[in-house]
Amino acid sequence: MRLPFRFLLAYCCACSAGSHAPAQGPRGATLELHFSAGGQPTVARVYIFDQDGRPLLIPGAIHYSRPGEVHSVVDRRAVMQLAPGKYRVRAEKGAEFRPAEKMATLEPGAATRLDMEIPRFHEMNQRGWYSGDLHIHRAPEEMPLLLRAEELNVGPTITRHLGMSREPPPPFPPTHLVPADQAHIASQQNQEVERLGRGHGAVVLLNTSSPIDPNMTVLYPLDLEYCRQARAEGGFVDAEKPIWKNVPVNVAFGAIDAIGIVNNHFHPNGVLLEAEKFGSMERDSPAYQTPAGFAQWMIDLYYSFLQCGFRIPVSAGSASGVMPVWPGFERVYVHLSGPFSYTRWFQDLKAGRSIATNGPLLEVYVEGQPP
Structure with missing residues (x-):
């Protein structure tokens, strides 16, 4: 029985398990x-x-x-x-x-x-909400089927994962959008810069039109430079999660478009509590050391940015392909201002019309209006 740890945020509301095939007898x-x-x-x-x-x-x-x-x-x-x-x-x-x-x-x-x-209990698309997962490390050829399996409308695949001690990245994909059908669209021109330990942390650069230079040291160039390059090309910058040391700098310079409050530390069977060993900020309260406390840490960091006047939309990302989760376990729903398209979805996410979740579904309205 799966015991999921689940929580939801709304921007406007504030040892390996093995597998086997049984041996066949003469009468299988x-x-x-x-x-x-x-x-x-x-x-x-x-x-x-x-x-x-x-x-x-x-x-x-x-x-x-x-x-x-x-x-x-x-x-x-x-x-x-x-x-x-x-x-x-x-x-x-x-x-x-x-x-x-x-x-x-x-x-x-x-x-x-x-x-x-498989019974459906709600249909968010009919209410104007369309889902996405901004942190996916799956094979691009798998994505059309995975999006349909999870009823995930938008699935950017990180095809170039850059950072210290990594293998040379593959060629930059010549094709960006790969529709499974009109309501499920994968994309390929997406990159992640990840420098753990003494480095800045990670940042996800989506919808970029050119490859990031893989030649970097643990501290240089600043992630801020990669964010600026991506945005200059019309790309979308996701802060991935608020605990990275690069986030306050990138937020202060207005270099990010969304922040992954519901992120890859939350799994169907628990919460990955380790953070500092990967190079995160240090927790300033022992209350943040528990599963519920870890979620509260995300919330408190996010609200600290809001209280400083930075209006940053919430996002979500699973890191499926690395973590023990499927695409869309962490997902962000965006309330669209018009008919669904990949471009409109990102425009409306950037405008703050989003909720993020890994389970509960909540339609958010203030005085009758969506985010």
């Missing part, structure tokens, strides 16, 4: 899985466990395996050859759906079909 069994939402075939994030509780990965699907998070992403249906026995199947589909779970008992030499309807 077949499990056929079909996934739907609203009565229509759909892409799903799928968890399968054998009778001993061990997670399995589905052949031919997108696989993701991190400590405490082992799943497959399946496009509508999948077939598995398994040993006879009992299996638990769980299907999920982002923040607007409830999980579906069933048990299957497989008999020797027999085929079992499992139909799983």
